[in-house]
Amino acid sequence: MKNWFKWISLIAVIMTGALLIYGTHDMPAWGDPNSPANSHVSPRYILEATKLTATPNIVSAVLADYRSYDTLGESAVIFTASISCLFLLRRIRKEKTSEDK
Amino acid sequence: MLEYILAKYNYWIYVVLMMIGLYAMMGKRNLVKKLIGMNIFQTSIILFFVSMGVKKGGATVPILMGDSHGHGEQLIQVADYLNPLPHVLMLTAIVVSIATTGVALATLILIYKRYHTLEEDEILAIRKEASAYKTLGT
Numbered sequence: 001m002k003n004w005f006k007w008i009s010l011i012a013v014i015m016t017g018a019l020l021i022y023g024t025h026d027m028p029a030w031g032d033p034n035s036p037a038n039s040h041v042s043p044r045y046i047l048e049a050t051k052l053t054a055t056p057n058i059v060s061a062v063l064a065d066y067r068s069y070d071t072l073g074e075s076a077v078i079f080t081a082s083i084s085c086l087f088l089l090r091r092i093r094k095e096k097t098s099e100d101k
Numbered sequence: 102m103l104e105y106i107l108a109k110y111n112y113w114i115y116v117v118l119m120m121i122g123l124y125a126m127m128g129k130r131n132l133v134k135k136l137i138g139m140n141i142f143q144t145s146i147i148l149f150f151v152s153m154g155v156k157k158g159g160a161t162v163p164i165l166m167g168d169s170h171g172h173g174e175q176l177i178q179v180a181d182y183l184n185p186l187p188h189v190l191m192l193t194a195i196v197v198s199i200a201t202t203g204v205a206l207a208t209l210i211l212i213y214k215r216y217h218t219l220e221e222d223e224i225l226a227i228r229k230e231a232s233a234y235k236t237l238g239t
Contacts, residue, residue: 071193
């Protein structure tokens with residue numbers, strides 16, 4: 001029964017991989033400077049980052065200036081994860097103390 | 102044909118990495134191995150996005166040069182710098198992957214505390230046994 005499930009998952013994974021490799025046929029070539037990802041928003045960032053944000057590092061300019069709401073949400077994610085880790089691991093400590101008693 | 106392979110082989114590497122991670126998440130029975138598979142999956146996605154920002158032909162990291170060299174204002178060429186947007190997005194993705202890994206490891210500690218095993222089928226057997234006892238009791 002377990003081997004049966006492993007074969008099913010292997011077939012599903014190979015089918016997903018084949019679909020994705022078929023999809024790379026339409027992707028732009030690697031390192032193409034005129035690919036869609038490199039030619040829509042990023043030229044504006046590269047050309048205007050120092051003018052608008054006075055930061056030579058474009059990555060940090062985009063991270064903390066253009067997309068600072070994204071970074072705010074990211075910090076909310078870290079906060080949620082740390083709080084949930086805190087609650088999950090605090091329950092263990094309580095159980096330990098109750099076992100000791 | 103060789104040109105086609107050279108233009109696309111990086112995507113194929115990421116697809117293979119993603120397949121390894123997906124198989125580890127689906128086919129493995131150990132929960133820690135599943136978590137490692139999820140991390141491999143996320144790493145393949147991160148590598149894929151970073152490789153989309155690559156520009157061939159002498160482009161460098163997206164940190165603007167100019168004033169520090171004392172040459173004054175230089176004309177910025179877009180083709181001289183890598184695409185900064187995938188780098189920024191993948192910083193966020195790395196943070197999310199760290200958060201999910203931390204919560205998952207904390208949950209695994211709890212699971213091990215309760216069942217004293219991390220094998221999925223053993224946990225399912227223990228749960229089935231417990232539920233059988235419960236139905237017998239009522």
